[in-house]
Amino acid sequence: xNFRLTLAVDPESQRxxxxxxxxxxxxxxxxxxxFAGFALGVISGLRSMTALAVVxxxxxxxxxxxxxxxxxxxxxxxxxxxxxxxxxxxLIADKLPSIPxxxxxxxxxxxxxxxxxxxxxxxxxxxxxxxxxLFLGVLGALAGAFEGHRLRRRLTKERGFxxxxxxLIEDIAAVGGALLLVSHLY
Numbered sequence: 001x002n003f004r005l006t007l008a009v010d011p012e013s014q015r016x017x018x019x020x021x022x023x024x025x026x027x028x029x030x031x032x033x034x035f036a037g038f039a040l041g042v043i044s045g046l047r048s049m050t051a052l053a054v055v056x057x058x059x060x061x062x063x064x065x066x067x068x069x070x071x072x073x074x075x076x077x078x079x080x081x082x083x084x085x086x087x088x089x090x091l092i093a094d095k096l097p098s099i100p101x102x103x104x105x106x107x108x109x110x111x112x113x114x115x116x117x118x119x120x121x122x123x124x125x126x127x128x129x130x131x132x133x134l135f136l137g138v139l140g141a142l143a144g145a146f147e148g149h150r151l152r153r154r155l156t157k158e159r160g161f162x163x164x165x166x167x168l169i170e171d172i173a174a175v176g177g178a179l180l181l182v183s184h185l186y
Contacts, residue, residue, distance in 0.1 A: 033126055036181045037119035037136035043181075044115030044137065045144020047094070047174040048107065049087035051118040054178035056080045063182055064125035071121050091171050095164060102145045115141030122185060 043051040052074075058064045059075035066072050073079055093099055100107055119137020120130045152170065155161045 030128075033122065033128060033185070034136060036122050036185060037133045038140040038143075039181055040118040040122065040178060041115035041137035041140020041142075042144035042148075043140075043174045043178050044111050044118060045102070045141040045146070046148045046170055047087070047090055048102070048111045048114050049083055049090050050174045051178045052114040053080075053083045053087040054175070054182050055118045055121045056083050058182040058185075059121065059125075063185065064121060066121060066125055069124050071117070071124055074117070074121055091175075094171070095167050101149060103149050108142075108145055111141040111145050112138045115144070122182070126185070 040051040040055065055064065056074045056079055059066045059071075060077070060080045064075075066075055102108065102111065115137040116134045117137065119133040119135070119140065121133070123133025123136075124130050148170065152163075152166055155166050156163045
């Protein structure tokens with residue numbers, strides 16, 4: 001027997017492959033999908049733009065199918081590069097003492113938006129209800145913002161660890177976690 005595995009790496013081939021599947025044949029573990037929607041929200045609570053940037057790259061390279069949906073703009077080149085630049089800027093700016101707390105009203109509201117969009121995107125890509133993904137993403141962003149703030153404060157203020165290494169660990173967890181989740185949805 002001869003087996004041949006073909007891996008399409010360009011976005012057009014990935015989209016053509018996904019388009020050839022019917023919406024009922026998308027095989028996704030619903031428990032993992034719920035976890036991913038919430039966890040991407042948590043990541044947005046830690047770093048507001050990281051989850052959305054990884055979701056945008058996932059849509060761009062074909063991990064997520066957002067074509068023909070109102071979230072298709074997430075895969076557009078201009079959006080992918082813009083959100084990536086903003087996410088990198090946030091990773092750098094987070095280390096500055098002048099940055100407001102993530103639980104302040106404006107940063108928290110922005111985390112709700114990005115977490116909700118990330119959660120909605122993974123649900124739409126799996127042909128599941130957008131509203132459920134949006135809700136889980138916002139709920140995760142709320143949890144990630146407050147628990148991330150509490151844990152970082154506890155480690156730096158109460159335990160005496162320096163802030164910079166804790167922030168770097170948080171960065172690695174956010175970027176690595178988002179990549180792991182988005183790359184393993186299907």
